[in-house]
Every structure is written in structure tokens, then in C-alpha cells.
Amino acid sequence: xxxxxxxxxxxxxxxxxxxxxxxxxxxxxxxxxxxxxxxxxxxxxxxxxxxxxxxxxxxxxxxxxxxxxxxxxxxxxxxxxxxxxxxxxxxxxxxxxxxxxxxxxxxxxxxxxxxxxxxxxxxxxxxxxxxxxxxxxxxxxxxxxxxxxxxxxxxxxxxxxxxxxxxxxxxxxxxxxxxxxxxxxxxxxxxxxxxxxxxxxxxxxxxxxxxxxxxxxxxxxxxxxxxxxxxxxxxxxxxxxxxxxxxxxxxxxxxxxxxxxx
Amino acid sequence: xxxxxxxxxxxxxxxxxxxxxxxxxxxxxxxxxxxxxxxxxxxxxxxxxxxxxxxxxxxxxxxxxxxxxxxxxxxxxxxxxxxxxxxxxxxxxxxxxxxxxxxxxxxxxxxxxxxxxxxxxxxxxxxxxxxxxxxxxxxxxxxxxxxxxxxxxxxxxxxxxxxxxxxxxxxxxxxxxxxxxxxxxxxxxxxxxxxxxxxxxxxxxxxxxxxxxxxxxxxxxxxxxxxxxxxxxxxxxxxxxxxxxxxxxxxxxxxxxxxxxxxxxxxxxxxxxxxxxxxxxxxxxxxxxxx
Numbered sequence: 340x341x342x343x344x345x346x347x348x349x350x351x352x353x354x355x356x357x358x359x360x361x362x363x364x365x366x367x368x369x370x371x372x373x374x375x376x377x378x379x380x381x382x383x384x385x386x387x388x389x390x391x392x393x394x395x396x397x398x399x400x401x402x403x404x405x406x407x408x409x410x411x412x413x414x415x416x417x418x419x420x421x422x423x424x425x426x427x428x429x430x431x432x433x434x435x436x437x438x439x440x441x442x443x444x445x446x447x448x449x450x451x452x453x454x455x456x457x458x459x460x461x462x463x464x465x466x467x468x469x470x471x472x473x474x475x476x477x478x479x480x481x482x483x484x485x486x487x488x489x490x491x492x493x494x495x496x497x498x499x500x501x502x503x504x505x506x507x508x509x510x511x512x513x514x515x516x517x518x519x520x521x522x523x524x525x526x527x528x529x530x531x532x533x534x535x536x537x538x539x540x541x542x543x544x545x546x547x548x549x550x551x552x553x554x555x556x557x558x559x560x561x562x563x564x565x566x567x568x569x570x571x572x573x574x575x576x577x578x579x580x581x582x583x584x585x586x587x588x589x590x591x592x593x594x595x596x597x598x599x600x601x
Numbered sequence: 602x603x604x605x606x607x608x609x610x611x612x613x614x615x616x617x618x619x620x621x622x623x624x625x626x627x628x629x630x631x632x633x634x635x636x637x638x639x640x641x642x643x644x645x646x647x648x649x650x651x652x653x654x655x656x657x658x659x660x661x662x663x664x665x666x667x668x669x670x671x672x673x674x675x676x677x678x679x680x681x682x683x684x685x686x687x688x689x690x691x692x693x694x695x696x697x698x699x700x701x702x703x704x705x706x707x708x709x710x711x712x713x714x715x716x717x718x719x720x721x722x723x724x725x726x727x728x729x730x731x732x733x734x735x736x737x738x739x740x741x742x743x744x745x746x747x748x749x750x751x752x753x754x755x756x757x758x759x760x761x762x763x764x765x766x767x768x769x770x771x772x773x774x775x776x777x778x779x780x781x782x783x784x785x786x787x788x789x790x791x792x793x794x795x796x797x798x799x800x801x802x803x804x805x806x807x808x809x810x811x812x813x814x815x816x817x818x819x820x821x822x823x824x825x826x827x828x829x830x831x832x833x834x835x836x837x838x839x840x841x842x843x844x845x846x847x848x849x850x851x852x853x854x855x856x857x858x859x860x861x862x863x864x865x866x867x868x869x870x871x872x873x874x875x876x877x878x879x880x881x882x883x884x885x886x887x888x889x890x891x892x
Contacts, residue, residue: 459863465815510778536779599784599786
């Protein structure tokens, strides 16, 4: 039986499958699209259009690197405002062309930097949440590694929220939580347990809908079975979500978040 | 923490204590007749400060306000009806000592939660209003704050009312973990509905507005106002300094910085807040003959 902290470590493992591994194994004909049309292209977000079982979908994914140089290029998966704005631009495009949206979440948090604040990190996250809550196409969000803070939520307003078995999703890192509430960052293991950040805990709390199994030790780029499974779940969920008319889709999405902590 | 300093403490203990975030009804009684402005260091007679909207007469520093005084300063006398004053507490993480802390605080400062919500009039114009309270666990947003704000927005949609939210917050409430994070989604989705209904939302940022509140409803106003000198940001200054290994300038994340970078519409002195709100409401047809 793995502890919450064990899962945090697996979720952060350098060998863990990255968003691009999912994209390569699940979709066909992926074309990456760049930029927010305003400031720049944030490489912590890989986004574009692809076919899922023959049907076009928009894919938005947070990407960590597999080694240090890739991680520097991807800013360790820490998204800047222009990354959230690129995501929003492509989600709005998906709405225009009636494509379902699939978001892959994997971030230690939104980037805390001077430029990020100057360019309105808070506004960028808020705007994504606001807009996603009313996009007229199905949205599925999958937490594949770390889902930390508003930096994850900004891509997480899905009709269906899925987590990989060893992924974690929380208000901030266990280290941050321990620093704030215990005034002691070294109590991170205990904090991880208390925070209820594992897929199982979150399913029990009603925050997520489904959990996808991983092989012992966690999903890597070789875990073909996991990719096949994710693909199957995505196809099923989109088929189900497409049965709703727009009004029903949006009212269900509203209620999904409305009932949390009510 | 920033704010007023007790002169009695300086005299008695020769020690400086900052009480800027505590100038509430309850602490009014405790802190004596004098304060020291933490900005210009001027010693001020407390009754005069109160008379002056809790603004330093010398340098114009806006001291923090409780939700109760915010409502008093903004809403016409006798027109405020509070909504959902008392809500059941929740402890989703079963975090040890959390509810005890909340209850003790409630008894001590006589404030129910980190936000007060209700319906009232501003120069005769009916509005839905929320005022957050920095005295209650740093104005952090947990389930009760998220729920009260969402219920207020839903009431505003139902009654076709403009919405005004005064924010002051340290962000999402840590003790409720992921459930606090989800309040960002809940409140923002409600704001989206209010917006879709064509209704006006004015967000007023006060010192400090940070974290999950900045990254949700506080940044979503049709019009965003801020009090002079207030701190507004997503990431905390210390977190940024640790990340970039540099010291940040004093004006970083201040209202003036946000105005400069295009994230707020206007900085408004507290003494002109009510007239500014009235003007904006009227420009949107509220309080006129046609609405």
C-alpha cells in the first residue's frame, strides 16, 4: 500500500510519462499550434489539434521535461500567463469548430516570477476558469502527474475529471502546505497524508470522477496499456458527453463545481 | 504584516506591535486612543482616523477595514440586509484543530467568517454586495466564503442586480485543501453566469488581495477598482524572491504597478469610493428612470 508521499514521489519521477507521450500514443495526426497572439509562446504548454479515433479534438497539455535541459526549456511545467492565454485561445477555437477539448494537467504550479505577475498571472488563471465554465463543447481534464494549485485548475474545469492512479492534485505542494500550516517544510510527508491529494481521496471527496490504473512503480513512456486505457476512456466519455445538448452540458458542468463545499 | 502601531505598546513595553489588520469593532476597544501610521510614522488620534475613513490624515495611507465598516462606508444607512450570515462550518480534510481555531476566533473578534454578503443601496441604487474581512484567517477563502459569495451572485442573477465585491484575502484557505481550490471554480463560474445575464460586476481590490482570490472572482470584474497602495498579486512576494533569488522593489504588486501593467481600471481613494461606484452604476443605467 503506497502512502500519499510515495505517490507524490512517483508523480514527480523524471521517468514518468509526459503529456507528449500520451499525445503520441493516443491521437493521430497531431498538429501543434503555438502562441497566445499577444505576448509569446509558452513551452510549458503543448497544444494543438488531433484525431481521436477519427474525430478531431483540441488537446491542451502541460509538459514537463524528461531531463534537465528539457525541463529548463519547459520551465519545469510551470505555466506563465501567456501559456494560459494560448490554452484559452485554442479552447475558444475548439468551441468555434465544435471540437471536444482534452486537457492534460502536470504542473508544480503556475510560475511565480516577476514577468508572470507583470503580465497578470492571477487574471490569466481567473479568465480561463471563467471561460471554461461556459465553453459549449465537452471538456475532459486528466491529471497525469502533479496538479498543483490554481496553475492546474486553470486547465481543470472539465465535464469529466480523470486522474492517473499515482497522480496528485492539491491546493499547493506538501512542502508549501507544511511551511504554512506547520511552519516546518520538513513535515512534508505528514502534510501529503493530511492534504487528501491522492486520486482515491479526491474521488471520495467528489472532486474527480475516474481513476486510471498504472503499472507497479508508475506510468512511463513504455506503458502502452495505460495509453490504450486512457484512449478508451476518452472515447467513451466524449460519446457520452456529446449526447447532452449545450444547455444540459453547461448546467451539468456548473452543478459539478457548484456542489463542492456547499 | 503592515498597518497601525499601538502607541500604548510603545510606551508600556517599548515594543512595537503591528495591528493594522485588526482595526475592527472588537479590537477598537483594545487598542486605546492613539495609533502610529506604519507608513509615515505619524502618531494619530484614533477617533480622527475613524472619522477619516481609516485613512492616515498625514500621508493618505489606507488602513485595513473590517467588512462591517466597509459596508457602513459604502451602503446607505438602514438599507443593508445581510444574507446567509451564519453557515454551517465544514472541515473536509478533517484537519486537526481547524474548527476549534475558527470557533475561538469567532468568539474573540465577533466576526462570523471572512466575508459578509447582502443586499443594500448605494445612493438609492440597489446592489448585491460582498465585503471580505482580513481579520478572519487572513480573509482566506474556504467553503463558507465560496458558498456565501456564490449564493450572493445567484441572488444577484435572480433579482437582476449589479454586483460589487470588495476583496481582501491571503488566498485559498489551506486548512480546507483542494476544496478551497474548488471554490475558485465555483465562484468564477457563478460570475460567468452573472455576466452572461448582462449584469454589471464591479470588483474592488483592497489591501491585500492575493492567491486564489486574485486568480478567481477578484480579477473578473467588468470594472476593476483598487484602493491606493494596496498589494495585489497571485504569488506571494517571498515565494517569488525565493524562486528568482532577487529582492523585489517596494512598489512590486502595488495598485499603481497593476494600473501601469493594465490590470485595473482605476485607483480610487476610499473617500471617493461611494461616489465613484454610484457614478459607474448610473452609467450602466442603474438607478435611472429606464431601469
